[in-house]
Amino acid sequence: MAVTRTFSIIKPDATRRNLTGAVTKMLEEAGLRVVASKRIQMTKDQAEGFYAVHKERPFFGELVDFMISGPVVVQVLEGEDAVKRNRDVMGATNPADADEGTIRKTYAESIEANSVHGSDSDENAKIEIDYFFDENEIVG
Numbered sequence: 001m002a003v004t005r006t007f008s009i010i011k012p013d014a015t016r017r018n019l020t021g022a023v024t025k026m027l028e029e030a031g032l033r034v035v036a037s038k039r040i041q042m043t044k045d046q047a048e049g050f051y052a053v054h055k056e057r058p059f060f061g062e063l064v065d066f067m068i069s070g071p072v073v074v075q076v077l078e079g080e081d082a083v084k085r086n087r088d089v090m091g092a093t094n095p096a097d098a099d100e101g102t103i104r105k106t107y108a109e110s111i112e113a114n115s116v117h118g119s120d121s122d123e124n125a126k127i128e129i130d131y132f133f134d135e136n137e138i139v140g
């Protein structure tokens with residue numbers, strides 16, 4: 001299995017509850033290595049651009065407002081089959097549907113305040129990593 005990269009966001013509901021370390025620990029225990037990380041306050045433009053694929057969805061405005069409601073931690077994660085590995089440890093988008101032992105089952109408050117984002121494909125991982133990081137900020 002190839003070592004690949006994925007992109008992760010620890011969302012405002014998790015940073016507000018001081019869960020950055022707890023979430024990162026679960027990512028690391030799942031076999032992912034944090035090769036870049038920064039805590040940022042997203043601007044509205046940044047959040048709208050990041051979630052542009054969802055702009056026709058009814059929840060788009062609320063999603064953007066939520067993502068700028070506090071700091072987030074954006075991360076690049078590296079590991080074998082990183083996209084799938086990360087999605088497995090995150091659990092389903094809606095915490096009510098997430099498996100026991102996943103980040104969202106453990107920490108998420110709702111489908112919107114669901115503690116983490118993770119890329120859904122290798123192609124989107126590259127786009128999302130490039131959206132927030134310069135290559136020289138990523139140290140494997």
Ligand code: CMP
Nearest residue numbers: 054059063093111112113114116117118
């Ligand atoms: P994320 O993986 O960051 O991608 C889009 C986000 O939209 C998703 O996680 C949820 O936090 C949020 N969202 C809010 N409402 C919904 C919904 N009804 N269906 C899917 N995603 C939703």
